[in-house]
Amino acid sequence: MKTLALPITILLSALAVAAGEDRTLAQEAPPRITDRAGRTVTVTSAFERIISLYGAHTENLFALGANTALIGVSRHDHYPPEVRRKPVFSYHDGLERFLAAGPDLVLIRPMIDRGYAPLIAGLEQNGITVVSLQPSAVDDMYAYWRVLGLLCGRQTQAEAQVASFRQAVRDFRELTRDIQPRQRVYFEAIHRRMKTFVPGSMPIFALETAGGVNVASDARRVRNTNIAFYGKERILSRAAEIDVFLAQHGTMNQTTRDDIINAPGFSAIKAVQAGRICIVEETLVARPTRRLLAGIDQIGRCLYPDIFETEGLRILERVGLRRAADHR
Numbered sequence: 001m002k003t004l005a006l007p008i009t010i011l012l013s014a015l016a017v018a019a020g021e022d023r024t025l026a027q028e029a030p031p032r033i034t035d036r037a038g039r040t041v042t043v044t045s046a047f048e049r050i051i052s053l054y055g056a057h058t059e060n061l062f063a064l065g066a067n068t069a070l071i072g073v074s075r076h077d078h079y080p081p082e083v084r085r086k087p088v089f090s091y092h093d094g095l096e097r098f099l100a101a102g103p104d105l106v107l108i109r110p111m112i113d114r115g116y117a118p119l120i121a122g123l124e125q126n127g128i129t130v131v132s133l134q135p136s137a138v139d140d141m142y143a144y145w146r147v148l149g150l151l152c153g154r155q156t157q158a159e160a161q162v163a164s165f166r167q168a169v170r171d172f173r174e175l176t177r178d179i180q181p182r183q184r185v186y187f188e189a190i191h192r193r194m195k196t197f198v199p200g201s202m203p204i205f206a207l208e209t210a211g212g213v214n215v216a217s218d219a220r221r222v223r224n225t226n227i228a229f230y231g232k233e234r235i236l237s238r239a240a241e242i243d244v245f246l247a248q249h250g251t252m253n254q255t256t257r258d259d260i261i262n263a264p265g266f267s268a269i270k271a272v273q274a275g276r277i278c279i280v281e282e283t284l285v286a287r288p289t290r291r292l293l294a295g296i297d298q299i300g301r302c303l304y305p306d307i308f309e310t311e312g313l314r315i316l317e318r319v320g321l322r323r324a325a326d327h328r
Contacts, residue, residue, distance in 0.1 A: 033147050036132045037113045046153025047105035047129070051089050051098065056287045057107040057133070058083055060145060063161060063290055066152035071101055079283070079291075091115070095122040105151065109134040134288075136226055138205050141288040142166075161290065164319050168293050169209055171315045172300065175307050176211030183303040185212040186235060186271070188247035191255035191263075194231050201226035203248065203285040206292060210300035210308075215241050226286075236265050244303055245271040250282025278302035284324055294324045301326075 030044045051072035052058040058077045061070055067082065072089040089098065091112050098106065098119075106123055113120060113132045123130050131151065135144040142162045149158025176182070187207055189195045197203040198221040204214050215238050219228035235242075247255050257277050266272050280302075284295030297316055300308035313323055 064154040239269045248282045
């Protein structure tokens with residue numbers, strides 16, 4: 001029997017086949033996926049009672065039109081607003097609460113697999129499918145959307161989402177194609193630890209798609225994450241190069257403009273001297289959802305306001321997204 005039990009990065013092309021390019025293959029054998037924990041799941045039909053324990057999964061299922069299949073969401077889920085009408089679950093809850101809800105699929109991410117193994121084992125022992133997903137780069141994000149589309153029976157919608165996202169990325173890149181010199185940016189991930197993002201991560205993809213140059217392109221990842229320790233000494237060694245100081249704001253980083261301005265030594269940074277400090281929402285630049293486009297637009301308005309103020313909004317409107325409010 002043929003199988004699609006492949007790593008998620010390879011699954012990208014395999015799911016395209018299963019979605020429509022080879023109907024014979026789809027008829028011969030139900031597709032299989034392999035998640036981040038190595039589980040192989042055979043998808044014989046769409047799951048209809050899904051609990052999502054990660055906000056990106058929830059947001060993407062809404063975007064794919066599978067919100068009616070969602071019977072539970074994480075207590076940290078806030079987008080879209082309709083999510084607040086869904087029952088709330090937590091990996092701190094006892095197994096009995098999950099069993100009482102009767103899900104056929106529980107979507108998690110790797111940190112839940114690692115930290116709450118007894119709950120996950122209990123779900124599986126009771127016949128509930130568990131799938132752990134969390135892409136770290138944009139190419140993986142496309143495969144991830146396709147996997148979600150397969151799980152909830154929305155393959156066509158997932159393909160359309162990938163296509164519209166890719167077109168919007170091309171449109172954003174076109175806006176700054178001829179700009180020289182480009183704005184040089186330090187992108188802060190965690191202020192108190194002086195950490196940035198590694199090249200190839202989604203935040204750096206957003207920065208570069210908006211036409212920025214990452215001054216910390218030599219950053220190396222910490223363990224198996226998209227975060228890199230950079231350190232004050234290295235930041236200040238590039239003080240004269242940094243045109244814009246960009247920082248994410250959210251659960252991982254509660255920093256403010258004043259924190260950056262008043263950090264010892266940061267007064268030497270060109271961007272701080274010029275007042276070019278921009279704060280972007282963590283959920284817009286670090287989560288694998290369509291709203292990464294809103295993050296690109298927000299960064300673009302920091303770097304090239306004359307171009308992005310009008311043209312960035314037009315791109316977002318073409319894909320049905322609203323512009324994010326600037327962080328104050």
